Structures are given as C-alpha cells and as structure tokens.
Amino acid sequence: MAVKCLCGAKARVRSTKLLSEQVTNLYCACSDVFCGHTFVITQSFSHSINPAKQASDGAVFELLQNMCEKDRMQLFNRFLSVPAN
Known part of the structure; x- marks a missing residue:
C-alpha cells in the first residue's frame, strides 16, 4: 500500500496499532527531510467484493x-x- 504525505512525497509506515479486528492505525513519516511530517492514518475494512x-x-x-x-x-x-x- 502506497502512502503519501500531504506534501506529495512518499511516506513510510513506521508502526501499526490494531484497534479492533477490522480497524488499524498506521503511524507514518514523510520521506522528504525538508517536510518531516508525521501522521496517523486509520485503516478499516469496508466489505468483501469476492468472499474468501x-x-x-x-x-x-x-x-x-x-x-x-x-x-x-x-x-x-x-x-x-x-x-x-
């Protein structure tokens, strides 16, 4: 999964925190040293398109x-x- 910072540069997921079976927080950091933005993305499961x-x-x-x-x-x-x- 590609993550981008608000500045447009690539960001790396540094760690994750499982909030529930279907929700995870992704702790991210911008790869642009002049930006240095750190942020959290909340990722959640929505629905299945083709069941397992x-x-x-x-x-x-x-x-x-x-x-x-x-x-x-x-x-x-x-x-x-x-x-x-």
Missing part, C-alpha cells in the same frame, strides 16, 4: 453436514448429472 474461498467452503460443508443422508445423496446425484463445461 475458505469461508464459503466452510459454509457449504456445514450445510451438507446438517442435511439428512437422503437429501445429501439427492443433491450429490443432481450434481453428478450436470454436464461438465
């Missing part, structure tokens, strides 16, 4: 686990009857 595969795989596995054997077998048979692309 692990999360969706886990949800599918849990749903399959909670199905009765008959319904699970019907679902598998329907899946096997779909032609491959």
Whole structure:
C-alpha cells in the first residue's frame, strides 16, 4: 500500500496499532527531510467484493453436514448429472 504525505512525497509506515479486528492505525513519516511530517492514518475494512474461498467452503460443508443422508445423496446425484463445461 502506497502512502503519501500531504506534501506529495512518499511516506513510510513506521508502526501499526490494531484497534479492533477490522480497524488499524498506521503511524507514518514523510520521506522528504525538508517536510518531516508525521501522521496517523486509520485503516478499516469496508466489505468483501469476492468472499474468501475458505469461508464459503466452510459454509457449504456445514450445510451438507446438517442435511439428512437422503437429501445429501439427492443433491450429490443432481450434481453428478450436470454436464461438465
């Protein structure tokens, strides 16, 4: 992640502080020695565009686990009857 100072020069993240699972403070310093600005950026998670595969795989596995054997077998048979692309 590229961070820029208000002066337009590149800045470096010197340290971070985790505020919560989804919010972090980034402590930054300008790389321009004539500026010397230090500042904090608050970074937060907004939303997923494409959910993580692990999360969706886990949800599918849990749903399959909670199905009765008959319904699970019907679902598998329907899946096997779909032609491959």
